[in-house]
Amino acid sequence: MAAAISVTPLVPYNRKRRPSAVKLRCYNGVEEDRKQWEKFYKRHQNKFFKDRHYLEKDWGHYFCHPKVLLEAGCGAGNTIFPLAKKYPQLYIHACDFSHHAVTLVKSHPNFRKDQINVFVCNIAEENLCDHIMPASVDIVTLVFTLSAVSPEKMPIIIQNLGLVLKPNGHVLFRDYAIGDYAQTMLMNKNQVISENFYFRGDGTCSYYFSEDFLSRLFERAGFVVVDVNTYNKEIINRARNITMQRRWIRAVFRRP
Ligand SMILES: C[S@@+](CC[C@H](N)C(=O)[O-])C[C@H]1O[C@@H](n2cnc3c(N)ncnc32)[C@H](O)[C@@H]1O
Numbered sequence: 001m002a003a004a005i006s007v008t009p010l011v012p013y014n015r016k017r018r019p020s021a022v023k024l025r026c027y028n029g030v031e032e033d034r035k036q037w038e039k040f041y042k043r044h045q046n047k048f049f050k051d052r053h054y055l056e057k058d059w060g061h062y063f064c065h066p067k068v069l070l071e072a073g074c075g076a077g078n079t080i081f082p083l084a085k086k087y088p089q090l091y092i093h094a095c096d097f098s099h100h101a102v103t104l105v106k107s108h109p110n111f112r113k114d115q116i117n118v119f120v121c122n123i124a125e126e127n128l129c130d131h132i133m134p135a136s137v138d139i140v141t142l143v144f145t146l147s148a149v150s151p152e153k154m155p156i157i158i159q160n161l162g163l164v165l166k167p168n169g170h171v172l173f174r175d176y177a178i179g180d181y182a183q184t185m186l187m188n189k190n191q192v193i194s195e196n197f198y199f200r201g202d203g204t205c206s207y208y209f210s211e212d213f214l215s216r217l218f219e220r221a222g223f224v225v226v227d228v229n230t231y232n233k234e235i236i237n238r239a240r241n242i243t244m245q246r247r248w249i250r251a252v253f254r255r256p
Contacts, residue, residue: 027150027193027205030124034097036203037148041100043202046076046108052143053082058250059172063087067138070094070164072123072157073145076104077111083141084115093132095121124153128164137164140171147175147207151197154207158221165255171223173251176208177230181244183208209249223253 040048056063063069066089071080074094084092094116096102105111105118119131140161146154161171176182178196186198186206193199196208211228218225228251235244 023190023192025191025193025199027197030097030122030150030153033148033150033205034122036205037096037098038100040202040204041076041098041104046078046104049075049078049144051078051082055079055083055141055143055172055174056086059252062139062170062172063090065089066091068093068136069139069141070128070132070137070161071141071143072161073097073142073148074105074118075101077108077118079141079143080105080116081108081110084112085110088115090115092116093137094118095123095128095131097122123157123160124149128160132164134163135166138166138169140165140169142171142173142175144175146173147209148205149207150205151194151207154217155221158218158223162221162223162255167255169255170226171218171253171255173214173249173253175249176206177247177249178208178210179245180208180247181235182206182246211249211251214249214251218251218253222256224256226252226254228252 063083064087068091069083071092071094074080074096077094080092080094083090092115094105095118097120099120102118102120105116121128121131142161146157149157165171183196183198186192186200191198191200193205198206200206211230215225215228228249230247230249233246235246237244
């Protein structure tokens, strides 16, 4: 049985500022999230996300030298497999609460048992130290994982990551930013759970981060903000005749 972890909740937004016209949808908790992600991977297998080759461009210097990395919420492995190939000296722990996702990682043609330790773990409810030695990880990658989590659960996850990070270890973060095209679409479809937090059509959830909210979240867990910025890309879909303003946030946090 995994040891429980607890944390003081961070109020995710000013409830008084919630737009009164928006009808809020009911959020059903982490176990329901897990079921939706299981369904997602059963349906899409490893075909939905593309390999993320862009991470080495921004963060290459974090991955050189023999280092221990934890990819939290690894999905089908689109973050870890490009890194494992480019940096063979990395040792990678990877976890996800979806059993199906973990099976997909294990059956990937580039999976090597001596380089990758993949395991099922709900990082919002299980102590990561039940799987990994405390203070043994140099780098945590959080790539489009925290947005899949309810804002009430985010502080406990960050605290959990802090337990396995070495002092001076880093969290490398990428995710959706506030004002992204997809957020506007979800808002228009009345898929709102709470401010900046939505249900997608497939039942998974999505949070959209501001730099301020994200920085406060990590600072409250004792991390130092090394870098945080938002970037945009205009994507034109000619077939549907639409222009989408996509917005993402990338950040680096250090455990003192
Ligand atoms: C959008 S996917 C990103 C996957 C991967 N990081 C990548 O770069 O492709 C989000 C992942 O987070 C996982 N996840 C969400 N909440 C989780 C939790 N509480 N514990 C563990 N994994 C979680 C989901 O199962 C899903 O695989």
